Amino acid sequence: MEKAPNHIKMLIVEDNSEFSKSIELLLSRYCQKLDLVSDVDIAKNGIQAINFCKNNIYDIIFTDVQMPKMDGIEMIRKIKKLTKNQVIVIISAYDFSDLVQESYDLKVSYYLRKPFDRDSLFNIIKNYQIDNIDNFCELSK
Helix, strand or coil: CCCCEEEEEEEEEEECCCHHHHHHHHHHHHHHCCCEEEEEEECCHHHHHHHHHHCCCCCEEEECCCCCCCCCHHHHHHHHCCCCCCCEEECCCCHHHHHHHHHHCCCCEEEEEEEHHHHHHHHHHHHHHHHHHHHHHHHCC
């Protein structure tokens, strides 16, 4: 059974709870404007995120790079072993130039540098929704 195109399940992986809550609020409000039903989980570190991914299927994962217990890059490696085509967005203040090759090799979908423009975050959701509707329509034929 295929998921309806008006539902999006997201995971935010961020050790700063204030920041993760603000992203969750932004995403939820924006999804409402697009008539999307959003379901957002929050993990405080890479280990917790991997455990979430073992029990859930996420449309998009937003993650920081520098976190306690397991950094974002190691977490991405492990998640890509579970779900090869997982859409992953890095949101970090960390200098991306150090991560370019590794992110490319891991097929990271997007990179947003903190502080980021909220429209950049919204464009990721918009792009995902367009791709998801196209794929849903193809599967429905």
